[in-house]
Amino acid sequence: MILSKYTQPLFDLTALDRNSCKLIGEFAGNDVHLRRGDPYYVLCEGLNTYVKTAFNNQMFGSLLGQNRHLHLFEVLRRTPCSYVTKYQHTIIICHSNKGEVYKFRKIFSHLKGEVKRFFPNRKLDVQNYLREYGGIKFEVIPDEVEIDYKFGNFYLDLSDGMRKYFSIT
Secondary structure, three states, rough: OOOOOOOOHHHHHHHOOHHHHHHHHHOOOOOOOOOOOOOOEEEEEEEEEEEEEEEOEEEEEEEEEHHHHHEEEEEEEEOOOOEEEEEEEEEEEEEEOOEEEEEEOOOOOOOOEEEEOOOOOHHOOOOOHHHHHHHHHOEEEOOOOOOEEEEEEEEEEEEEEHHHOOOOO
């Protein structure tokens, strides 16, 4: 168990044990760092994204890549050791087999409006890493592309006008 920079001096200078110092830090509000309105990220493994398009009056589909879902929750309130959050949207980050990385947004109906409690002190705090990961400049799939979600997979419908965004070989 790692102590915060605020509770480490308390542990060093008193006879309190590590668990007591951690508890004091939590109740003092020093060991949960996010404030109301801040984003809270959860990274999940997704399935795949496929591209479907019509070419010469025939329908074609191919695998674009594998997905990672970066769920974004807003912190509604915090307790000494947890955050109460509300789901906002999900950033889908698609890692293609050719090395390109694509990004698009999705609001999952089964998560929409969900209020969830997270206990960040039980795990390694990775919020800074997830914030950076979600903010990296990837190839953004434009809003004009119709995106279907079926059985855990995403299907991008590329009409004739959308081929300029993707190289079709």
